[in-house]
Amino acid sequence: MIGVLSIGRGNGKTALSAGLAFAELVGALQEAPQPRREILFAARNRDQARNAFNFLTGYIAALPETDQAQFIIRRGSKLEVEFEGNGGGLARVIAADGKSVLGGAPTLAIMDERAAWPRDKGDELENAILSGLGKRDGRALIISTSAPDDANTFSRWLDEPPPGTYTQEHRPPFGLPADDLESLLIANPGAVEGIGATPDWLVSQARRVIARGGSALSSFRVLNRNERVSTEDRSVLVTVDEWLSAEVDPDQLPPREGACILGIDLGGSRSMSAAAFYWPETGRLEALGTFPAVPSLLDRGAADGVSGRYVEMHERGELSVMGEATVPPGPWLAEIVRHLDGITPACIVGDRFRHAEFSEAMQAAGLARVPFIWRGFGWKDGAEDVERFRRALFDGEIKVAPSLLLRFAFADAITLVDPAGNHKLAKARSLGRIDAAAATILAVAQGARMKATPQRKARAVWL
Structure with a gap:
């Protein structure tokens, strides 16, 4: 029912999830697609959810013109893509407010950068989405870079997955230097395949933030090394690297x-x-x-x-x-x-x-x-x-x-x-x-x- 993916920034998780959303929209993800399929793109805010939406419209733009005619793209107050063939489907972006999704019956939900969602509103939105999935045997994909601590809801999905959940986490062992290449490639497996940043760039960026320290180093560990470290630096007692x-x-x-x-x-x-x-x-x-x-x-x-x-x-x-x-x-x-x-x-x-x-x-x-x-x-x-x-x-x-x-x-x-x-x-x-x-x-x-x-x-x- 639920897939959870944690991987370093720039490894294509949003593009991958948008590709799955595109397949569900046209009815190619299941052998017997449901009519009037509904796909939700949810993120911390509308602008962040727009990234997956833009990937989806990009896939549509790559189709032959005759196929593109079956899609209706709306970019006004609502970001939506409607598909008229194969029983029909609708993909839409929702705000980080649980009440905005009540009453829906999604067949696929994409929760992007789940670790960055506000605790209360984020949990409310997640619960509303998951309860709606049960109406039509829907699926959810929860993707994000690592959360800063174990108490985050995204961390708990990875550490304590309930039945019916598949998890995949690309997180290196704790305590290694930020510029350790082998552990960088654990968090960034796409680097050796030409996806995202190159290994040389990751190492050079790591050495730069090591020299700067503070929030720059903490953010690099969370975003690029996919580690669970606090990104607070203004009032933190000591940073993880200092300790x-x-x-x-x-x-x-x-x-x-x-x-x-x-x-x-x-x-x-x-x-x-x-x-x-x-x-x-x-x-x-x-x-x-x-x-x-x-x-x-x-x-x-x-x-x-x-x-x-x-x-x-x-x-x-x-x-x-x-x-x-x-x-x-x-x-x-x-x-x-x-x-x-x-x-x-x-x-x-x-x-x-x-x-x-x-x-x-x-x-x-x-x-x-x-x-x-x-x-x-x-x-x-x-x-x-x-x-x-x-x-x-x-x-x-x-x-x-x-x-x-x-x-x-x-x-x-x-x-x-x-x-x-x-x-x-x-x-x-x-x-x-x-x-x-x-x-x-x-x-x-x-x-x-x-x-x-x-x-x-x-x-x-x-x-």
């Missing part, structure tokens, strides 16, 4: 030497609790997260719009489960400290707002003598910690093994900016889990303060 610069192979991680700082983000009744371990002397960073057992990780991932990501993190040893409906702070903190294999943290950094819970948890975990540093997530403390974290990351003072927990935490982390230019941490989406990012910022910022504090030298005592 990937800190990742190293596990065998290249620096040793656990010097003082260890433990950053803690204590979760609420149903949220994640996260811990980050940072050794400022060597730059080594480790992170762990914990969820309560109810609901299960699979159910929680479905509710948060990340599919099986939590299960995958659990299998990699980055995410654990403790407690029933809540994570018990005391036993959890004791378990977290056991991860250090006997190393006593030089200090623990946490949220000032959770003062009472932290005090009780440290007593229960036997860490009452470890110094605790209270920090706020507001404009005052938050702005300083965010800036110190960014500086440490950009200066190469953070080294971490590839971690899905941290990747997805930083993908959902943005900053709110006040009129004075101060930044504080916030979520990019309501279902985002940024707990590991918050713990990392606390630990790294405290490590930067400790490194900047001059060491007192021992004074000679004369007897």
